[in-house]
Amino acid sequence: MQENLLKIVAESKTLEEKLKQISNLIQGKIVFSTSFGIEDQVISHAIYSQNIKNIEVFTLDTGRLFPETYSVWDKTQLQYNTKIKAYYPNSESIEKYINENGINAFYNSVELRKECCSLRKVEPLKRALVGASIWITGLRAEQSNNRNSVREIEWDEEKQLYKFNPLLNWTTDEVIEYLKQNAVPYNLLHNEGFVSIGCAPCTRAIQRGDDFRAGRWWWEDQSKKECGLHK
Template sequence: MIQPRKWPILTEEEKKDEQKIKVVAARMRDKHPQDIIRWGIEQLGVSSLALACSFGCEDIALLDMALKVNPDLDIFYLDTDLHFKETYEVRDRLSGKYQKQFIRVSPDLTLEEQAVKYGEKLWKKDPNLCCNLRKVEPLKKYLRNYQGWITGIRREQAPTRAHAEVVEWDQGFQLIKLNPLAFWNSKQVWNYIFKNQLPYNPLHDHRYPSIGCEPCTRPVLPGEDPRAGRWSGTDKIECGLHNSPVS
């Protein structure tokens, strides 16, 4: 007897068909995140898929899962040159633990060049432009080399992510996007980190559930939304990397 496939496979034509990808997402949403990563690698090939790592708790869990599936998977991070020192420190600890060199993706402009062109502390005057220059555009250039990317976004994190699927067609970057933790809650993420004794950013223990650039991130007060500490004092809630489909 022919055994049914463990999970769906897309043809080359279907990889860019949003409706087909929605069907796959519906069938994959109950799979373990590690199985979703495995599907992505089997579907696209390890050299055509990359994991975006901000070194926050979700990405640390995903990094561990992904490297257990295939240690050759590319892991990259967007270095805005504005991260907390603790973020760089946990990057180095993880690199040592896994004996893995993470790919640094940097903006075209240094902070000094940006200040000359746009003025000092652009993140205060125009945070959208700053994020675009230091995150979105570098990511867009980097992802041209891939057919898919893996992110740590979860539905629970914010209203803008409430409809994220485990598999999506990323309209902005024109490739397949995997969100293996989309249906996980914060407790599941931390249980995985503690069970596997993974290094994590100590700022998480000091009311920083979501960690971005140092000038734009503050501790979250009791009762606040977990992402309330990002771009506090502005109406900005996303950096522009993730534009999940709306219901």
């Protein structure tokens, strides 16, 4: 299947064409994970504007998101007259973690931060991907040095599915221009210097010239800024 997918991606010029081709080719479950950042909003628009019904759009609500994130979630559903499926952390696991470690324990060590990410993101993602043949993401190579080796379509051995990263080679300027041209709703925190937006306690604005991921887990080592969703 990968050869067919790669051929289609190579032949398709626009984002809309690529998503339409994928939706037509894949017989199994196709899912798209959105965190309502600008990249994900671009893909959401391309899906909804073409009325592609067989791509399931979902999000992970960690319980610690910014109010602005919930706002753009609501605006997106209203603008495209759709429902975005939400996955939540296991309540018992979160209760145990907080009762044992504290409400903001992720500041205390890398291990506790990664455990929090695992409970709030990784475990719900596993449930969201059950039965999926292909997972569409908003990853871009420009976002992180750790993503330079990512391919537009690749096999994820751990998750046993294909990952499709249609915006891999897009620049930030191209993403913003697409949003403007199509009047796509976006997270207003982007206007305040927030680039990569995750949970509120773990995200802050960055300065011009900073690394794309500098605003995430800023109190930790700067060498790797990932939460475990994309390895």
